[in-house]
Amino acid sequence: MVETLGNLGQNETFDVVVVGAGGAGMSAALFAAIDGARVLLVESTEFVGGTTAYSAGTTWIPASPHAAGVNRDDTSANAEGFLNRAVGGRSSNAMRRAFLDAGPKAVAHIEANSDVKYRARPFHPDYLSEVEGSTLRGRALEPLPFDGRKLGRAFALIRPPIAEFTVLGGMMVDRDDVGHLLNMTKSLASFGHAAKLLARHARDRMSAPRGTRLVMGNALIGRLLYSLLKRDVTVLVSTKVEALHKGADGIEAVTLSHVNERRRVGVKGGVILASGGFNRHPTRRGEMLPGADPDWCPGAPGHTGGAQDLALAAGARFGDGALSNAFWAPVSVRKRADGSTAVFPHFIMDRGKPGMITVDKTGRRFLNENTSYHLFGIAMQEANKTTPSVPAYLVTDSEGLRKYGLGMVRPGGKGLAPFLADGYLVEGNTLDELATKLGIDGNGLADSVARNNRYAKSGVDADFQRGATAYQNANGDANWSGPNKCLGPIGLAPFYAVRLYPGDIGAATGLVTDTHARVLNRDDQPVGGLYACGNDMQSVMGGVYPGPGITLGPGLAFGYLAARHAAARCRTTRAALTDARGEAHALPIDLTAHAHAHAK
Template sequence: MESLGQNETFDVVVIGAGGAGMSAALVAAIDGARVLLVESTEYVGGTTAYSAGTTWMPASPHAASVNRDDTAANAEAFLTRAVGERSDAAMRRAFLEAGPRAVAHLEANSDVKYRARPFHPDYLSEIEGSTLRGRALEPLPFDGRKLGRAFALIRPPIPEFTVLGGMMVDRDDVGHLLNMTKSFASFGHALKLLARHARDRMSAPRGTRLVMGNALIGRLLFSLLQRGVTVLTNTKVEALHTGASGVEGVTLRHVNEQRRIGVTGGVILASGGFNRHPTRRGEMLPGADPAWCPAAPGHTGSAQDLALAAGARFGDGALSNAFWAPVSVRRRADGTTAVFPHFLMDRGKPGMIVVDKTGRRFLNENTSYHLFGIAMQEANRTTPSVPAYLVTDAQGLRKYGLGMVRPGGKGLAPFLADGYLVEGSTLGELAGKLGIDEAGLADSVARINRYAQTGVDTDFQRGTTDYQNANGDANWSGPNKCLGPIGEAPFYAVRLYPGDIGAATGLVTDTNARVLDRADRPIGGLYACGNDMQSVMGGVYPGPGITLGPGLAFGYLAARHATARGRTPQAALPDARDDAFTLPLDIPTHAHAK
């Protein structure tokens, strides 16, 4: 913190440098505020850097490029049906109104750029008002070399999601790499990727072509540095200082250095939620081992503790306190733990089933990862289902891979040696090695083989929604893109656990992201967004990117309100109970002097 003196003052201080916090900091900087961004770990990016970077944003400026028929009203009706009373309708409406403005504002004034994913269905596609395309935005790839030395600040992606020692690939790249020997177009695409990565590794520890969440974080960081935002890593907030108008400062600590910082506009909490809190995790996620969590390490809930001490409160009524995904776990050679989320590459494909300790299927393998994680925990109350077992045969392993085991069926020895992958020459041998019921597994496989022939899963209706079919195999020759037989020996399995990928329960705020006290009054100068804030989705996961979308929208609202608050005499601010306060869109935009 050598660059900061004691008692320096900023207009806006943002606590947490994930996607929501960096977006909030950038909006405030665009609007002319002097901004300090504080991150407790050594990297910026949070869990966003690990993610696909998908942002669920209905009626965005890009939506019409792939779906001219969708509207914000359609999305609101969809959320009303999907979420209902699990969240405040006014909060959902604030998200839908502010989100497209936030996207347009960042794209017009920074290097943050999005595009609409051509086909990316809402997860609850069976609910009226869902869409197959237009609501899911993805960041454009970013050249990390533009950051110079600051490239090292970006949290690297999960190693198991990269290839060739740090080359990032997105879903389009994966398709080209798998088809590079079958298509000239794919061969050319793959050749460009490999050549670029080879050049990168001559001067960098990993690939500098950033995609998905790393691309979004790279674009945000580049834009923040261009705007002169002060970014501190390995720095923790130790105290919030309040006065007559609310929060007026913070105390920060970096190693043995401590600084007290004044704040004129507001403190925005975006530290990632409670998931690694030393006591709250056990209270809110009972039975979920922290070792199963694939999210970034910074979300300790310590910033939320300070807000609670200042009078804030947690929300309630959510379907679940967290969002979930099935994960598999493996010890790396360096002693660290790899936690691999099974989003879409394997479990929903033909020739894959998931069974419990009795060898029986207990869920629809093609359901969304969130509902999958919830179903595992629900089933485990009566029948041991944690871990569950993702089972396939030799053909399934070759075609789709299995967790950290890549498609192709080669290089299995290390995974078999450490027990991550379990192999059996027969189903009975596999069951014995897994410690599950042999007769139950045999019956489950026999049933799925019948369903593969008829195309109808009479047990769990697998492959009956647009979302489920999107995660099947479009090239599968059978009657159902999600159902295929299991029969070619040897047989394989990995163990699955319910991994929490982010908090759904957080601090209660109003429609401008102001943190509310126990009497529903805004705490002056204190805001929350991202997973620090009570999710407007109410613990439901209706579509891809439903954490990043609201994180951006409420980060935008918090930043604009806090920036205006810093410029406005306190007596002229809206009444503390006035939730309808919105900021004008024509606030002058200029770069902060470097």
């Protein structure tokens, strides 16, 4: 049964309304519910999860309760120094301190009061590992895998992962699973691990359209949804917020719409905006991300900036001073058989491995292939100002393709025909033939490959210092026998390439808030009852990407701060009403709500 707006009464009132059911919004809704508030979670699309559901689910929280298990030496002070050096004046010191203080508390609070559970990766370096105060482990948390069968029919509410990131028709795999699957014929332990995965997936496909073993971002969303439904949080999908209504003390109601239904819903504590940012806004995208085609964006479709427009009309303002208005990753693009567009982010699986180089229209390298995906995307756009670098071309040989794959082409070197037929993958028996098919300079490409091969022997990239940091080496091949884990020769024909584009993976510029996540107006005063977190909020990272999970980490921390402040505001309002009327009004904790199950 699919419940929508029509199930709400005409005069419903909630303590807290959260707009946007991605990781930040769902966390904020859960924190408010844990504090006893009656919560409404509103999502504009048919699924919950937002871009978090597509992601690895990594959450960057320094000094969390899990950190000591893998890195006893790290402290919040170390992390603050690291952010001060990496981000500096691009964001507020006070906001960064609020994040660092709230993050560990948020993790402890949500784990103690819900089914959301994390673990620290034993090795997951900060991306700017050359900056003093960085660490190789402890700050990156990942959600524990989750059994989607626990959700029953509500499992269909979760936004499925990017299809090209799954195997065998919808089986999710994480970085550990990938290693076992690739080594299943070489290791008994890997064979056992892979056999369990395959058997579980076979059982799933007998009754479900995809695998129910959820990992990474889907696991986080599954755990959040399960926890929200257990706490009777009302969840509305395919529902838009049309208006914010201001009263004497701030936002007092919202107007919601679904098809031909409309409801005005009262709000006592506050409205928390977590709708995903401006990335698909009809005009703001062009203003803030000039030249970035929307088809290159791998994010979920709900981040239209509509909620931010309502906040601006209520007096809010956008931040400024960020390194970039968005966070970036190189992506490759392919049309699926059903006509939809597949956008594949090249995070770590190919571009940083030995035997891979990236070149521009002249056939020349123009960046360090092992830099972070954010800096890679920025470098593409900067280089394109003088030399055509969008698209860029990720080039390898048959050995590189076999070992690491290339974008949507999986490792193994088989099943290439459909990718070659539609032009996603380009093949040449010689480098010159590959260059001709790509429309790039053949002499430049030959020279770039020759230089790369010399650097692979010496272990030193004289042009871009590839492999010079701990982070870069972590994304190389630990089993590579050469002197540099990021550099290997290109020489075994045929040769292959895919086209890369700068894809925006999230907004860095958003609504200005204070340390309680309250939205501020142009006079730096809070807009009463209005909060923002996630990508709706001006990033505390200032458009810099210092480590893995630096969108989900602040989303969790400021969702915690916003929810607790809004819930406390609601209690204060109730206390004032009690004083005025001489009556006692208990805060409702166990109220009946509408748990939604989305059935296709």
